[in-house]
Every structure is written in C-alpha cells, then in structure tokens.
Amino acid sequence: MRFEITRPEDLGEPELARWRALQSTGPALGNPFLSPKFTLAVGRFRPDARVAVLSDGTGVVGFLPYERHALGLGRPIGAGLTDCQGLIGPPDLEFDVRALLRACRLSVWEFDHLLADQAAFAAYHAETRVEPVMDLRAGFAPYAEEARKRSPKTLKTVRYKERKLGREAGQVTYTFDERDPAELWRLMAWKSDQYRRTGRTDRFAVPWIVALVTHLHETGVGVLSVLRAGxxxxxxxxxxxxxxxxxxxxxxxDVEFGRYSPGMVGHLRMAEAAAGAGIGWIAMGRGGREYKDWLKNAEFAIAEGRAARVSAAAGLHWIREAPVRRARSAVLAHPALYAGADRVLRTYARLRTKGRAAGVQEATAGRAAVGKGNAA
Structure with a gap:
C-alpha cells in the first residue's frame, strides 16, 4: 500500500471522482461529513487539513481526510463538528495503520465517530455505540406508519401541537431548502443562545466555524430548513x-414557541420533504436525546478510540485524554448519568448568567455614583 499526503485543494478531478464513487457504495459511507465537498470546505478555513490518498497496484483505493495539530496529534477533518468519520474506502480494506500514521507525520490519530465496520481500525476501538438514522428509502408514508406503531401517543401529540400552533400563531408553513442568509444567521443566534442556556460551549463564537457553516450554506452543501407560523x-x-x-x-x-415542540414538528416536516427530494437516509448524530430514539428506525455503529505510534507525544496524549474519554463514555452510555450531567450544566449556566447580570448591575450602579459625584 502506498500513501500520498496532499492538501484538499490539491486533489485533482480524477481523485475527486474516485472519492465520490467510493462513497456511493453505501449510505453510511455516503455521509456528507465524509464527502469531498466537506473536506474541501474545511480546508478553506483550516490550514492543517490534509488528505492521505491510499493506492495499491490497482490504483486509488481509499482516502483519509484529517487534521494535523501540534506534536503530531491527528484528528478527523472538522473534528468537534462531525458525527461521522473514517476512511473513504471498502470496509474490509487492509493496510498497516502505523505506517499510515508515519506517512501522515502523526504520533496519534484520535476519533470519536468512526465508522465501526472499518476493519483496519478495529483494534484501536475503545468504545462502540450506535448513531440513529431516519431511513426514508421506502418513502415517507411507510416511515410515518412505522413511527405511529412505535409510539402512537408521541405522533398524535406532535400532530396536535402542530395544529395548535397553526390556530394560535397563524398558518404553519415549511421551507425545506431556505436560501436566505438572514435565516441562517437567525439559526446561529438561536443555537448560541441554547449553548449558553445549557452550559455548553458556543460553537458559533468561533469565527472559523461561522465562516465554514456560511460557506456550506452558500454552496448548497448545507440545507437550511425553516418552520414558520403566521x-x-x-x-x-x-x-x-x-x-x-x-x-x-x-x-x-425560538424558545417563545417551545410549548408547541417546534423542533419535533420541524423534524417530521423535514423527513417528509427530504423523502420528496430524493433523500433516503438522514443520520441524526449520537447523543442522549429522547426525540432521536422516537424518530429513528435504523442505526449504524460508530467507534471512539485512538491509533498511535510509540512516541513520547503519544504517551502524553494518552495520559491527558484517556480519563476524560472514559468519563464521557460512561455518561453517554447511561441515560440517568446523561440527564444528571445535563442538569448540572444547565444549573451552571443559570448561575453564570445571574453572576454576569449582578456584575453588570454593580458596574452600572458604580458608574452612576461616579457620575453623580462628578456632577456635584
């Protein structure tokens, strides 16, 4: 096996065509996070983005997009944003993983959403889980009937809330592929507020992520869907x-409309519109959200772990990251632990918000007192 390392933008059309052909072999491998367009987009904003091109006597047999960070730490392309990672190639493709790392100048390659069926990396799995999927290949009507059978009460409740939203806020409409950039900015503002409200890191406070998301929407890779009432x-x-x-x-x-469960209404509308647009598989990403358990009717396995060469940098990485990974995996694997961690984060966010508000009030009062003193 030969490994050639290149920047995403230096891939030629023959390589990109081969990449797309490999992706077309199955829906899991066809995930947009594994697409050449996503890698090319990340490469515009991440100078450490690279692609390893794997070739044998028959030609190109695989691609591994990754990012190389300090001390030879490797991560999947767009790490922290992706729900699907791995080699774009046949699942049973065999090669020397450590030789690949050496060619990539990596001490460690860590992953947390790796396609678990990729045999070459199986020995490096620390945890395996499943990612929920809305399988629409039979059409929306059969999917909706499955959902009704799984939980008649849930589907009935969502439909009721949609009708109630229409009665109380105006006619409900849905746009599957909204091109207005103002609506994208609205989404990012809502999401930033959610991150702060729940104690999570605000991804949209990071300039390169905002630039990437905007670019993907502008180029049509990002599909923005909007549910409206009145x-x-x-x-x-x-x-x-x-x-x-x-x-x-x-x-x-919009939290003002939270009582209508607009997210659930929107997901059902999205499934219907997506099926009509020729989409048969929606991967929803891992996470302990109950709504995904209801919406899913399929799943695929993903893995978390690290592949490493023997080096001081790899040893330091293991000492630093292994305890964190084990704790995170334990929380994700147990709904009660996840719910408890979520409550802690929300409490922390409320206390942090109150502290900031108190600080602002104190500072404002101080400025007012100074102003009065100066006036006197």
Missing part, C-alpha cells in the same frame, strides 16, 4: 446533503 420562523435546522444522504447538524427553535 410567516414567523419558529424552528430551523441546518443539515448537510450528499446526494441521497443527509446528516443532521444544527437544529434550533
């Missing part, structure tokens, strides 16, 4: 599309 946006979702496969990415809603 002409007013009440929920939105930005996903990525690669042909018949979509990856869920950033859902958000």
């Amino acid at each position: 002409g007013r946006p009440v929920s939105a979702h930005l996903g990525l599309r690669a042909g018949p496969v979509m990856a869920g990415w950033f859902p958000a809603y």
Whole structure:
C-alpha cells in the first residue's frame, strides 16, 4: 500500500471522482461529513487539513481526510463538528495503520465517530455505540406508519401541537431548502443562545466555524430548513446533503414557541420533504436525546478510540485524554448519568448568567455614583 499526503485543494478531478464513487457504495459511507465537498470546505478555513490518498497496484483505493495539530496529534477533518468519520474506502480494506500514521507525520490519530465496520481500525476501538438514522428509502408514508406503531401517543401529540400552533400563531408553513442568509444567521443566534442556556460551549463564537457553516450554506452543501407560523420562523435546522444522504447538524427553535415542540414538528416536516427530494437516509448524530430514539428506525455503529505510534507525544496524549474519554463514555452510555450531567450544566449556566447580570448591575450602579459625584 502506498500513501500520498496532499492538501484538499490539491486533489485533482480524477481523485475527486474516485472519492465520490467510493462513497456511493453505501449510505453510511455516503455521509456528507465524509464527502469531498466537506473536506474541501474545511480546508478553506483550516490550514492543517490534509488528505492521505491510499493506492495499491490497482490504483486509488481509499482516502483519509484529517487534521494535523501540534506534536503530531491527528484528528478527523472538522473534528468537534462531525458525527461521522473514517476512511473513504471498502470496509474490509487492509493496510498497516502505523505506517499510515508515519506517512501522515502523526504520533496519534484520535476519533470519536468512526465508522465501526472499518476493519483496519478495529483494534484501536475503545468504545462502540450506535448513531440513529431516519431511513426514508421506502418513502415517507411507510416511515410515518412505522413511527405511529412505535409510539402512537408521541405522533398524535406532535400532530396536535402542530395544529395548535397553526390556530394560535397563524398558518404553519415549511421551507425545506431556505436560501436566505438572514435565516441562517437567525439559526446561529438561536443555537448560541441554547449553548449558553445549557452550559455548553458556543460553537458559533468561533469565527472559523461561522465562516465554514456560511460557506456550506452558500454552496448548497448545507440545507437550511425553516418552520414558520403566521410567516414567523419558529424552528430551523441546518443539515448537510450528499446526494441521497443527509446528516443532521444544527437544529434550533425560538424558545417563545417551545410549548408547541417546534423542533419535533420541524423534524417530521423535514423527513417528509427530504423523502420528496430524493433523500433516503438522514443520520441524526449520537447523543442522549429522547426525540432521536422516537424518530429513528435504523442505526449504524460508530467507534471512539485512538491509533498511535510509540512516541513520547503519544504517551502524553494518552495520559491527558484517556480519563476524560472514559468519563464521557460512561455518561453517554447511561441515560440517568446523561440527564444528571445535563442538569448540572444547565444549573451552571443559570448561575453564570445571574453572576454576569449582578456584575453588570454593580458596574452600572458604580458608574452612576461616579457620575453623580462628578456632577456635584
């Protein structure tokens, strides 16, 4: 096996065509996070983005997009934003992983959403889980009937809330592929508020992520869907599309309309519109959210772990990251632990918000007192 390392933008059309052909062999491998368009987009904003091109006597047999950070630490392309990672190639492709790392000048390659069926990396798995999927290949009507059978009460409740939203806020409409950039900015503002409200890191406070998301929407890889009531946006979702496969990415809603469950209404509308647009597979990403358990009717396995060469840098990375990975895996694997961690984060966010508000009030009072003293 030969390994050639290149920047994403230096790939030629023959390589990109081969990449797309390899992706077309199955819906999991066809995930938009594994598409050449996503790698090319990340490469515009991440100078450490690289692609390893794997070749044998027959030609190019695989691609591994990655990022190389300090001390030879490797991560999947767009790490921290992706719900699907791995080699674009046949699952049973065999090669020397450590030789690949050496060619990439990596001490460690860590992953947390790796396609678990990729045999070459199986020995490096620390944890395996499943990612939920909305399988729409039979059409929306059969999917909706499955959902009704799984939980008649849930589907009935969502439909009731949609009708109630229409009665109380105005006619409900849905746009599957909204091109207005103002609606994208609205989604990012909603999502930032959600991150702060729940104690999570605000991804949209990071300039390169905002630039990447904007670029993906502008180029049509990002599909922005908007649910409206009386002409007013009440929920939105930005996903990525690669042909018949979509990856869920950033859902958000206006908290003023929370009692109508606009996110759930929007997801059902999205499934119907996606099926009509030729999309048969929507990967929703891992996470302990109950709504995904209800929406899913399929799943695929993903893995978390690290491949490493023997080096001081790899040893330091293991000492630093292994305890964190074990703790995170334990929380994700147990709903009760996840719910408890979520409550802690929300409490922390409320206390932090109150502290900031108190600080602002104190500073304002101080400025006012100074102003009065100066006036006297």
